[in-house]
Amino acid sequence: MIWRDASGRTLDDYPRPSVAVDVALLTVRDGRLEVLVHERVTGFEAGRRSLPGTFVHVDELLADAALRALHDKVGVTGEQPEQLGVFDDPARDDRGRVLSVAHADLVPLERLGVADTMVPAHDPGDLSFDHAAIARRAVEWARDLYRDRPDPRGLAGSEFTLFELQRVHEAVLGERLQKDTFRRRMLGSLRETGASSSGSVGKPARLFTHADPR
Amino acid sequence: MIWRDASGRTLDDYPRPSVAVDVALLTVRDGRLEVLVHERVTGFEAGRRSLPGTFVHVDELLADAALRALHDKVGVTGEQPEQLGVFDDPARDDRGRVLSVAHADLVPLERLGVADTMVPAHDPGDLSFDHAAIARRAVEWARDLYRDRPDPRGLAGSEFTLFELQRVHEAVLGERLQKDTFRRRMLGSLRETGASSSGSVGKPARLFTHADPR
């Protein structure tokens, strides 16, 4: 049973914008946040780099569309895409009126393939559409996510030393941290495994996991 | 010149969701945040209360659609609608697949008419669609907006005593504040006008304005 308004029209009878999702998939590499881009080989905007994106299907959840874009465009399995907001500049897409629901995701480097192209997320260079702005917004999102939590996206693995965790935070936040302050701030939400790191010079560091499930 | 893809189709040839905006217009009344609702008299969902909303036109900015919804549905001039996020539950609208870009706005009570219906924003009662969830999200938005700023939306007017400002904050945040702490936290971003309040018993209070333009 299809709904019709007072003039007998359905929703489909009205002109309306297209809806896309674009995903800034972040990871930590070389001590900083980088974002996954791909180069369009054929068709619209061929030769330029862009974030993976796709049009949203009818009846599809936005988060599912974001995961589908990651899978189909760059062959990566996402983790948990989160909405950043809708980018609605009327001139953002030359093909027509396209709203983009920007998403961000953050995964360990191991989830990506060797062939994937990563660029610095805060300064991604020339990208199609408004994708550079989306990447920068994703950086803010990641920083808010990590500021008061040990490792919500598991970038440090299941067991880690405090120094390894500090390196992760420094990469995400983009600034150096003081080791003693960092340590005291994190300790409350970590649990000691009892094991220690080994193999390097110096005093072995204790290994930790998350106190709660995550 | 209309863009066509490899199979000769335009964007309009693909099925896609409709896009709506819904606006939680907040104000402070009776010492708390309230949200503007209206009752649908005819057509879909007649008899139930909902937030003002409308379908987004092609080429229309989302913020403009939000202002248009406020103007056309409830006759109120909005201030500065801000995006809360996209609500995308496939079952949220029985008419078909409709994404709602939720917006929040916050204006002084004087902007509203006497006939407008306001309900407590954190507990708005039965509303159509997912509008109760949008209203609650708007409350969080307003609280974040006011937590570290004196009066970003001018709820206290252009000149105010510290106690009047405190009442505004208590209404927005939903909790009582300590006057001396509040005072010291705010003073840095306020400027004394030199004038004092008068007319009531007790020591007259100094009047303040915002130090920067806003």
Place this chain on the structure above:
DNA sequence: GGAATAGTGTCTCTGAGACAATATCTA
């Protein structure tokens, strides 16, 4: 003077930040 409200002094507690001392490993 007394009631009422405005404004301030001060103490405590907490956490960030910084510095440096101590502990424990490898080579």
Place this chain on the structure above:
DNA sequence: TAGATATTGTCTCAGAGACACTATTCC
């Protein structure tokens, strides 16, 4: 033992929070 890294003690500073005292008005 020397070098390297991990871990902790402690001092300072700033701000939140709480309490109570002082100040200034109206009646």
